Amino acid sequence: xxxxxxxxxxxxxxxxxxxxxxxxxxxxxxxxxxxxxxxxxxxxxxxxxxxxxxxxxxxxxxxxxxxxxxxxxxxxxxxxxxxxxxxxxxxxxxxxxxxxxxxxxxxxxxxxxxxxxxxxxxxxxxxxxxxxxxxxxxxxxxxxxxxxxxxxxxxxxxxxxxxxxxxxxxxxxxxxxxxxxxxxxxxxxxxxxxxxxxxxxxxxxxxxxxxxxxxxxxxxxxxxxxxxxxxxxxxxxxxxxxxxxxxxxxxxxxxxxxxxxxxxxxxxxxxxxxxxxxxxxxxxxxxxxxxxxxxxxxxxxxxxxxxxxxxxxxxxxxxxxxxxxxxxxxxxxxxxxxxxxxxxxxxxxxxxxxxxxxxxxxxxxxxxxxxxxxxxxxxxxxxxxxxxxxxxxxxxxxxxxxxxxxxxxxxxxxxxxxxxx
Amino acid sequence: xxxxxxxxxxxxxxxxxxxxxxxxxxxxxxxxxxxxxxxxxxxxxxxxxxxxxxxxxxxxxxxxxxxxxxxxxxxxxxxxxxxxxxxxxxxxxxxxxxxxxxxxxxxxxxxxxxxxxxxxxxxxxxxxxxxxxxxxxxxxxxxxxxxxxxxxxxxxxxxxxxxxxxxxxxxxxxxxxxxxxxxxxxxxxxxxxxxxxxxxxxxxxxxxxxxxxxxxxxxxxxxxxxxxxxxxxxxxxxxxxxxxxxxxxxxxxxxxxxxxxxxxxxxxxxxxxxxxxxxxxxxxxxxxxxxxxxxxxxxxxxxxxxxxxxxxxxxxxxxxxxxxx
Numbered sequence: 001x002x003x004x005x006x007x008x009x010x011x012x013x014x015x016x017x018x019x020x021x022x023x024x025x026x027x028x029x030x031x032x033x034x035x036x037x038x039x040x041x042x043x044x045x046x047x048x049x050x051x052x053x054x055x056x057x058x059x060x061x062x063x064x065x066x067x068x069x070x071x072x073x074x075x076x077x078x079x080x081x082x083x084x085x086x087x088x089x090x091x092x093x094x095x096x097x098x099x100x101x102x103x104x105x106x107x108x109x110x111x112x113x114x115x116x117x118x119x120x121x122x123x124x125x126x127x128x129x130x131x132x133x134x135x136x137x138x139x140x141x142x143x144x145x146x147x148x149x150x151x152x153x154x155x156x157x158x159x160x161x162x163x164x165x166x167x168x169x170x171x172x173x174x175x176x177x178x179x180x181x182x183x184x185x186x187x188x189x190x191x192x193x194x195x196x197x198x199x200x201x202x203x204x205x206x207x208x209x210x211x212x213x214x215x216x217x218x219x220x221x222x223x224x225x226x227x228x229x230x231x232x233x234x235x236x237x238x239x240x241x242x243x244x245x246x247x248x249x250x251x252x253x254x255x256x257x258x259x260x261x262x263x264x265x266x267x268x269x270x271x272x273x274x275x276x277x278x279x280x281x282x283x284x285x286x287x288x289x290x291x292x293x294x295x296x297x298x299x300x301x302x303x304x305x306x307x308x309x310x311x312x313x314x315x316x317x318x319x320x321x322x323x324x325x326x327x328x329x330x331x332x333x334x335x336x337x338x339x340x341x342x343x344x345x346x347x348x349x350x351x352x353x354x355x356x357x358x359x360x361x362x363x364x365x366x367x368x369x370x371x372x373x374x375x376x377x378x379x380x381x382x383x384x385x386x387x388x389x390x391x392x393x394x395x396x397x398x399x400x401x402x403x404x405x406x407x408x409x410x411x412x413x414x415x416x417x418x419x420x421x
Numbered sequence: 422x423x424x425x426x427x428x429x430x431x432x433x434x435x436x437x438x439x440x441x442x443x444x445x446x447x448x449x450x451x452x453x454x455x456x457x458x459x460x461x462x463x464x465x466x467x468x469x470x471x472x473x474x475x476x477x478x479x480x481x482x483x484x485x486x487x488x489x490x491x492x493x494x495x496x497x498x499x500x501x502x503x504x505x506x507x508x509x510x511x512x513x514x515x516x517x518x519x520x521x522x523x524x525x526x527x528x529x530x531x532x533x534x535x536x537x538x539x540x541x542x543x544x545x546x547x548x549x550x551x552x553x554x555x556x557x558x559x560x561x562x563x564x565x566x567x568x569x570x571x572x573x574x575x576x577x578x579x580x581x582x583x584x585x586x587x588x589x590x591x592x593x594x595x596x597x598x599x600x601x602x603x604x605x606x607x608x609x610x611x612x613x614x615x616x617x618x619x620x621x622x623x624x625x626x627x628x629x630x631x632x633x634x635x636x637x638x639x640x641x642x643x644x645x646x647x648x649x650x651x652x653x654x655x656x657x658x659x660x661x662x663x664x665x666x667x668x669x670x671x672x673x674x675x676x677x678x679x680x681x682x683x684x685x686x687x688x689x690x691x692x693x694x695x696x697x698x699x700x701x702x703x704x705x706x707x708x709x710x711x712x713x714x715x716x717x718x719x720x721x722x723x724x725x726x727x728x729x730x731x732x733x734x735x736x737x738x739x740x741x742x743x744x745x746x
Contacts, residue, residue: 274727278663285741288663289734296731299722306536307566344726347675355678359498369429370472372497372530377678379467380426382646383622389645390629397424 055166058204168203252323271342283332294324365402464562465578468616502538532564580615681725
């Protein structure tokens with residue numbers, strides 16, 4: 001169960017995004033190329049209707065698009081890889097906006113499809129095809145971003161786009177940005193702390209700003225001691241290697257070797273493996289099934305271990321999730337896979353916020369019915385929805401009897417709109 | 422006329438009104454007579470009357486003062502064991518009203534607490550045992566740590582027998598002035614099994630569609646209650662599209678907020694209906710064993726997504742063999 005969290009603040013990486021293209025840090029060549037492309041749009045005839053900005057995380061790809069929207073007073077239509085899952089989803093989100101003119105108050109539009117390399121390799125090709133169609137039809141500039149644009153599956157997309165490379169931000173510039181944020185936030189921070197944060201970020205400005213914000217939480221002066229709360233940014237890189245070792249091990253021993261790493265976070269490894277098994281073993285259903293079977297038992301052993309305080313089960317759990325996963329009875333040929341961060345963890349974080357708002361509204365209703373708010377959502381709400389649709393008067397009366405006022409009905413049933421469309 | 426949800430409108434208020442779980446009710450009445458009881462653990466599937474029995478017990482123990490003497494908590498909604506502990510502490514500080522020497526804490530969905538939180542709960546139970554009694558409510562007794570179980574009298578609630586569920590539904594229909602025929606009841610039963618809450622909710626939703634509740638009306642209501650992603654998920658898996666199946670599964674788990682058990686029940690019904698899942702390489706018995714095994718693993722394990730992916734990928738393998746075979 002979660003304990004209460006500290007007050008939510010706007011992420012500084014958002015708060016201090018540049019509002020003009022010129023303010024985007026570094027990457028002068030990229031900016032020049034980008035501005036030329038935008039100017040072509042302003043004159044009405046760009047050679048390529050879309051631009052693909054590529055480069056490492058935190059190098060300013062997204063920021064430059066935000067800055068463009070602000071500078072020209074354009075409406076920014078932003079989509080993430082997860083929204084572009086399928087053609088249909090993409091159409092729903094963007095197509096309407098494409099054909100219509102600009103909304104009152106804006107002078108134009110710009111469409112941002114973030115992290116397109118996230119969709120290309122794995123989701124149905126429909127998503128990519130839909131992007132291509134979008135580029136063909138659009139009357140507004142489209143910007144795509146990617147960390148790695150050289151994925152073979154992105155080839156057709158590359159051909160349709162102006163390619164603009166972004167490079168890591170130099171340490172000096174990272175420090176400069178951090179300094180100016182400290183000034184605006186009225187935080188005192190010695191230069192060596194900022195320098196250490198910049199080092200740790202390895203040219204990822206977003207990561208550096210996030211780190212600064214997390215160590216500065218609730219403080220006005222910072223010292224070198226505060227740096228200890230920062231995890232090593234290398235950890236994630238490390239996880240890629242661990243996952244690769246397990247999923248491509250040539251022998252059980254090789255897979256097992258990762259369990260001897262002193263800092264292995266096995267709960268996290270379980271999630272990483274679960275996320276990436278279908279991609280690595282794509283060509284063999286049997287391998288996927290066997291690997292999941294091993295993970296399933298690993299999960300059971302971990303639960304029993306915790307529930308019954310049977311610590312001796314840990315070694316079995318670790319063996320199952322490493323050697324067990326890699327020793328499927330059918331082994332697909334090796335292929336290179338760019339591993340993903342467990343999507344489940346991301347979804348849960350997002351859902352949690354959404355659910356909080358919902359929870360507030362149905363709290364009273366739940367307690368009158370003696371169920372939890374999540375039970376209310378799954379066990380009561382779908383039935384209420386049917387009643388409300390069939391007989392609005394009766395539905396509203398029931399909602400009133402549960403303490404849900406009429407002006408909150410939307411909040412309750414909004415979260416389910418996907419469900420009963 | 423004030424409309425409300427029938428599950429609440431027709432919830433038995435006192436132990437005398439509860440028609441099922443005779444053995445349990447008999448013993449609870451004994452506690453009322455003695456004005457004394459141990460800590461209790463009510464375990465059993467959803468919709469079998471655990472919460473109703475706990476509330477009815479409180480009502481019969483304290484009469485009109487039952488609300489003042491009862492603290493109702495839901496482990497899923499309280500923010501952590503510390504909050505639970507401090508709420509219990511505040512509440513246990515004052516003396517019970519009336520002639521019963523203890524106050525009652527009803528802690529619902531206790532099996533949603535982590536092992537650590539349960540350890541802390543156990544200490545709290547000991548600390549306040551002088552003037553409070555706990556009723557813990559859980560779907561699975563096995564998910565409650567041993568030391569707590571051993572401090573409680575454990576009551577196991579059984580799914581309602583079909584006949585009892587039918588007569589309850591008929592009684593409600595009569596009170597509400599609607600008609601419901603025998604096939605409609607069968608259709609409700611097929612979906613709800615022994616879960617009376619689900620059965621009553623289904624009846625009410627169906628009656629909103631038509632006051633003359635027939636089999637068709639019930640299916641119409643159920644079709645709108647059940648997420649369409651269940652079917653899509655199974656179809657993707659049978660096509661060998663594991664990632665597509667996982668996307669649907671994630672919608673069910675994280676957008677709808679369904680539990681792994683909810684989803685396995687849906688899959689179970691799909692298997693039994695022998696419509697969408699029919700494979701040359703697997704008999705009905707094979708499939709049932711797979712589903713039962715997955716059900717067991719969901720209860721034993723803690724990551725519903727992994728457990729269901731294990732099942733879906735097995736189904737994918739079988740479907741693939743059947744295609745080739």
